[in-house]
Structures are given as structure tokens and as C-alpha cells.
Amino acid sequence: DAKTTQPTSMDCAEGRAANLPCNHSTISGNEYVYWYRQIHSQGPQYIIHGLKNNETNEMASLIITEDRKSSTLILPHATLRDTAVYYCIVRLYGQNFVFGPGTRLSVLP
């Protein structure tokens, strides 16, 4: 799997948008970008994934650059319950998920 790099930690004010970056400069053409998050002492939760186009669902938006070498996960209105570790993962269809250290997002009141 292509490696990803994410900031170790980020803070965000409650109610503001949280923008979490991810670099995946060695991504191949068929690899998807996935985002999961893990709230303390729970299993990872699927957020969103995409291949080339930007994606949006009820949880978040995923913005993928045109060259696909980086992406940003956007939580439009962060709440305290969004405090978690966010993992950006790049993988081919059917491959295992390889987790890096992720970004620890703290939403502050």
C-alpha cells in the first residue's frame, strides 16, 4: 500500500470546520483514499472514501487534489463528539487496510 503522512495532532473549535490533510504522493492510479476515525476505546468507524472525484456524505467531505497526491477530510461543523484519531488510508480494491498513526483531532469547546 502507498504510505500516507498526516499531522500528529490538530485542534479545532467546536462549531467550526475541521480540515484534516493527508499526503499520499506515491499513490497509484487504482488506489482509493479512505478515511476512518477511532474514538477512544472503540473500533474504527468508516467515514468516507474516494478514488478521483470529491465525495460528500452525511458525515464529511473528501477533497482529492487533481494529481491525487494529497487529500483533505472536512468535517463541516465539528462537535465535541468528533474528537478522535483520524486515519487516512490508501489501498487497492480488495487489499488489507494498513493503519498509520493518524491525526489526533481535539475539538475544543
Next chain:
Amino acid sequence: GAVVSQHPSWVICKSGTSVKIECRSLDFQATTMFWYRQFPKQSLMLMATSNEGSKATYEQGVEKDKFLINHASLTLSTLTVTSAHPEDSSFYICSARPITGGGNTIYFGEGSWLTVV
């Protein structure tokens, strides 16, 4: 969304005993399930890939005789930690990949805390 359930959520066992953790996909079938281990303040580490009806595939460094995996049906995989020791204490997480409908996404269980005393 798809639901994966693990049981027990937490377990305490004595050193030298064995403990079994179940992973069930509740509303979908999965030919492939994955087992991860996570130590405090660390990321998830893949232990093995469990395939229904066949032997599991273990990651390098994971002892297959110590971590027994059985995937007897399309909705159930079990992980048995044999002769557990305190260093096996960890958060064990399973995930499952649906056969149909969401095949490119995997869903995770809630995790199982194992404490060996």
C-alpha cells in the same frame, strides 16, 4: 450502516489460560474477516486475515499456534488466544468485508479488551 459485533467487549483471564473472542457480521455475509491488535497509544496492527472455509493468513511475526483463528461461517470468525500471558493484554479488533453491496469497504467491530493477569 453494516454492523460487526464482537464478544466479549472485555475479558480478564489468568495467565496460562485460553480465551476466545467472537466476531460476527450481523446484517451481511463476509468471506473475509480481519483481526487487528492495538496496544495503548499505538495504531492498529493487522494480525491475520480470516477466510471462510480455509486457513487464516498470518502477518509476519504473529504466531499462528498462539492466535488460533477459525472462520466457520460467512458471519462468524473467532480468535482464540492460547496460553495467554500478560504481554498479550491488548485491544483486539475485527473487521469484515461484505460479499456484496459494499465490497470495497470494510466494517469494524467495537473491539475486545483483553487483560491477562
